Amino acid sequence: xxxxxxxxxxxxxxxxxxxxxxxxxxxxxxxxxxxxxxxxxxxxxxxxxxxxxxxxxxxxxxxxxxxxxxxxxxxxxxxxxxxxxxxxxxxxxxxxxxxxxxxxxxxxxxxxxxxxxxxxxxxxxxxxxxxxxxxxxxxxxxxxxxxxxxxxxxxxxxxxxxxxxxxxxxxxxxxxxxxxxxxxxxxxxxxxxxxxxxxxxxxxxxxxxxxxxxxxxxxxxxxxxxxxxxxxxxxxxxxxxxxxxxxxxxxxxxxxxxxxxxxxxxxxxxxxxxxxxxxxxxxxxxxxxxxxxxxxxxxxxxxxxxxxxxxxxxxxxxxxxxxxxxxxxxxxxxxxxxxxxxxxxxxxxxxxxxxxxxxxxx
Amino acid sequence: xxxxxxxxxxxxxxxxxxxxxxxxxxxxxxxxxxxxxxxxxxxxxxxxxxxxxxxxxxxxxxxxxxxxxxxxxxxxxxxxxxxxxxxxxxxxxxxxxxxxxxxxxxxxxxxxxxxxxxxxxxxxxxxxxxxxxxxxxxxxxxxxxxxxxxxxxxxxxxxxxxxxxxxxxxxxxxxxxxxxxxxxxxxxxxxxxxxxxxxxxxxxxxxxxxxxxxxxxxxxxxxxxxxxxxxxxxxxxxxxxxxxxxxxxxxxxxxxxxxxxxxxxxxxxxxxxxxxxxxxxxxx
Numbered sequence: 001x002x003x004x005x006x007x008x009x010x011x012x013x014x015x016x017x018x019x020x021x022x023x024x025x026x027x028x029x030x031x032x033x034x035x036x037x038x039x040x041x042x043x044x045x046x047x048x049x050x051x052x053x054x055x056x057x058x059x060x061x062x063x064x065x066x067x068x069x070x071x072x073x074x075x076x077x078x079x080x081x082x083x084x085x086x087x088x089x090x091x092x093x094x095x096x097x098x099x100x101x102x103x104x105x106x107x108x109x110x111x112x113x114x115x116x117x118x119x120x121x122x123x124x125x126x127x128x129x130x131x132x133x134x135x136x137x138x139x140x141x142x143x144x145x146x147x148x149x150x151x152x153x154x155x156x157x158x159x160x161x162x163x164x165x166x167x168x169x170x171x172x173x174x175x176x177x178x179x180x181x182x183x184x185x186x187x188x189x190x191x192x193x194x195x196x197x198x199x200x201x202x203x204x205x206x207x208x209x210x211x212x213x214x215x216x217x218x219x220x221x222x223x224x225x226x227x228x229x230x231x232x233x234x235x236x237x238x239x240x241x242x243x244x245x246x247x248x249x250x251x252x253x254x255x256x257x258x259x260x261x262x263x264x265x266x267x268x269x270x271x272x273x274x275x276x277x278x279x280x281x282x283x284x285x286x287x288x289x290x291x292x293x294x295x296x297x298x299x300x301x302x303x304x305x306x307x308x309x310x311x312x313x314x315x316x317x318x319x320x321x322x323x324x325x326x327x328x329x330x331x332x333x334x335x336x337x338x339x340x341x342x343x344x345x346x347x348x349x350x351x352x353x354x355x356x357x358x359x360x361x362x
Numbered sequence: 363x364x365x366x367x368x369x370x371x372x373x374x375x376x377x378x379x380x381x382x383x384x385x386x387x388x389x390x391x392x393x394x395x396x397x398x399x400x401x402x403x404x405x406x407x408x409x410x411x412x413x414x415x416x417x418x419x420x421x422x423x424x425x426x427x428x429x430x431x432x433x434x435x436x437x438x439x440x441x442x443x444x445x446x447x448x449x450x451x452x453x454x455x456x457x458x459x460x461x462x463x464x465x466x467x468x469x470x471x472x473x474x475x476x477x478x479x480x481x482x483x484x485x486x487x488x489x490x491x492x493x494x495x496x497x498x499x500x501x502x503x504x505x506x507x508x509x510x511x512x513x514x515x516x517x518x519x520x521x522x523x524x525x526x527x528x529x530x531x532x533x534x535x536x537x538x539x540x541x542x543x544x545x546x547x548x549x550x551x552x553x554x555x556x557x558x559x560x561x562x563x564x565x566x567x568x569x570x571x572x573x574x575x576x577x578x579x580x581x582x583x584x585x586x587x588x589x590x591x592x593x594x595x596x597x598x599x600x601x602x603x604x605x606x607x608x609x610x611x612x613x614x615x616x617x618x619x620x621x622x623x624x625x626x627x628x629x630x631x632x633x634x635x636x637x638x639x640x641x642x643x644x645x646x
Contacts, residue, residue: 132495141590335606346616
């Protein structure tokens, strides 16, 4: 037996992967669905998973769990079109509604049977519930709410970055000697994967040996949200947001005015929500919603990290702020240094005229 | 009914300080409070105590000063408090933390069986929401996360009905005791501590458990050793390569700035114009 001593790159940290764990290969994305609809975060993760799988040179797989029927097959085919090479499908009547016990058991069995090295889930109420449970049953590492995923070239492990301490800094977390490496990502943090109608792949089925009487928790009822009542910020194409620079709740009306002309949703920064000018559902940022609109107009918002991580995925950002050194100008597309109370009504009027002319011409 | 509420003491401010060598968070000098999300869990437990009668034990893992968080909980009406503290816990991630807390709950249950465990939705410092599910799995408790309301508890039949926030709606779930509930924020309002409660809190003997008292034998499962995840670096967000293009015009009047911006916007991003027109129907 030879004792070749490799130079330790990180003191006290084992870099070589246990041979037992080297058998874990491939990237998995859990495809979340509810009431016949796949959650878009699954396809956002599929794009990210594709990138990781290509870097590692391994296949990308979707994982679909649900009651037998057309929907689960449809989600598998959608997973292929969004980039999966293959799909693992677990169908059972007990998986009709999400419940922790059967989903945890099912996903744990799938992982143990097929041994992926990376498993990604959406940081939704379902994804967080399931990920936290499965990581415990598998006794492995899980990093929540990642904003960036990469492969560490040094040891081929998943480098998962996330905001730390209220979003003032970011940190990168590794899971070195445990597999699979698990991570969750909040909806709208990653862009959607590209869709290719022609893509297809094999579906690998695995049964779940559970019967309804084995399951302790029962779903008595499901009360869907009235979608009309709640702002749908995460999926809005255009968002007009206001911050503390608007000075008073009355002035916030200027944001609503511009939003109406643009057919936009209204967002807000944390101080404005805390002051009660607008409802909690409209808060954009680390402790609020993450948005990816085509156009984001920020009026009187300084652009602190906490707000930035919630909206920097916008295609175009227009920032209006009277402080030329406000951090928002560091990452906006267009900046107007000026008083938002004057610029907002001017923009509202200019957009109104432009759109009226365009409509006549069209 | 015996209810255990897990609470955590967290730094009050977002004033983050990170140890330059170990990249772990330095807690010294930052004022500490009870994790705000945990207060919704505690209040819900106290309400069940009011309605059904219960013994409420609060459990906290942390350094010795975390005792203050437990005294706070006593002042609100909790009956007993246990602080699990040991140098061996340093560097624990969520997996190691849930192991330690589950062991401690196991020890608590030896004197009086535990029917319900409450946790907050997540903490404001870690923000992972992983410890609650971890404890439930380790103790084989039914897990109910993001609970917005406890509808009823049937202590005879040992059943509980709750409302759970799901992505597109609310699930009404029925399960058997014992179970673990993570409570959604904004679902109740923390009561005020009575004067008697505050006196009681000051005098109450908080039980302090080290790892042995918490029933932990395998030290490979706690602290850095028991933590699969490692923080490899902490960093500030990257500034973008290019700054915002400043919109300027001769007059610099708001009206002219607006017109200049819109012309530039729709020239450089023509798709936006159709996106906006599509979103605005009817007269404007």
